[in-house]
Structure formats: structure tokens, C-alpha cells
Amino acid sequence: GNSVTQMEGPVTLSEEAFLTINCTYTATGYPSLFWYVQYPGEGLQLLLKATKADDKGSNKGFEATYRKETTSFHLEKGSVQVSDSAVYFCALSSYNQGGKLIFGQGTELSVKP
């Protein structure tokens, strides 16, 4: 079945450091890929998405590129801020499965000033 694997956390960075959170997936067909973020005490919210190969999703300085050849959707940000501290979830959904999301385990990011 479909699955998502993302790097384990927690990840601790200093402010302005470069961030990469790895995400790989297994799926039949051509899934849509997402990054969701959960800030402390808040609900899940969509950070960015990509719906076909080579698409780049971007939002709030974060980027991720849909790589079909490596089945990856790594999240990157050039300069993190303390306010980026949160748990990040990689997820996929497939056309023939009603849009349900399959999530990775989540990666906790802590950014220190």
C-alpha cells in the first residue's frame, strides 16, 4: 500500500540555518504530495503541495520539489526562524482513494535564537 517515510526528529537548528527534512514515498500511480505543519498548541495546516512530477511547492520561504525518479519530496528552507519551530508532516493522497491523506511520522523542528 501507499506509505510515506520522513526523517526522524527532533531536529534542532540555530536561527538562520539551512533546513532540510527528507521525505520519500511509495505509491502506485501519481499521487499528490503535501507538507503540513503543526505549530505548538495549534491544528494542522497545509504548508505547501505539489500535484505532479517536477512541480515545486512553495510557501513562507519553504520549498519542496516533487521528484518522481527518486520518489521524494524533501522540504527545504534557506534560513529558519524561531517561529518555524513546529512539527512537520509529509503526506500523499491518491486520485483513486478519495483524497485521504497518508502521513509520515512527523519531524519536530526546534529553532534556537
Next chain:
Amino acid sequence: GAGVSQSPSNKVTEKGKDVELRCDPISGHTALYWYRQSLGQGLEFLIYFQGNSAPDKSGLPSDRFSAERTGGSVSTLTIQRTQQEDSAVYLCASSRTGQPPTYEQYFGPGTRLTVT
């Protein structure tokens, strides 16, 4: 406009009791999803509604779990004879439609269920 709302926000119940969790989706959203977030299992899909029908119930962990949706709006997740392993945060999400799967799902704040 209003987002997805869930009630109660917290529920503590004794093992063996039944509980009902409620979800009010965003108005006009035809697709509604239930997920469960727990320490051991991460975020798991439970059930998906398109309108009032549930074409995908594959994530419900046992027959103690059931859900319904009425009027294409409010949904209720019921857990019968609760067990300690049911303790988790239950999340509801809605989207404009389940097809194609590119529409954003908007999540509610969740119901934290604790079974003692």
C-alpha cells in the same frame, strides 16, 4: 468564515464507556475525513465521507468504531466500549471535494480523548 470545529475539545472517559465526538465542517465542503493522532501510531486515516456516504472506512481500527454524517454536514464518530489504546487526538478535516485529491484539507483543532 468559520473553520472546522470539533467538540468536545477534551474528553476523559472510563474504560468500557461509549463516547461520541462531533465535527462541524466548513460550510459547502462535501468531503469530510476523520484521522487519529497518537504517540505510537502517528497520524492515521480513519474514514472518509463524500456527502453522507462513506466510500472508504478502511482505517477504522475495529467494529467498536463507527461514524455517520447527516445532511452533508455534521459528522459524529462513535467509539463503543472504549479501551485505553483508544486514547489519542481525533482530528476532523474537510475539503471542497474528495476528487481530485488536490484540494486542501482544512483541519479542526481535534478532540483529545483519554481513556482511564
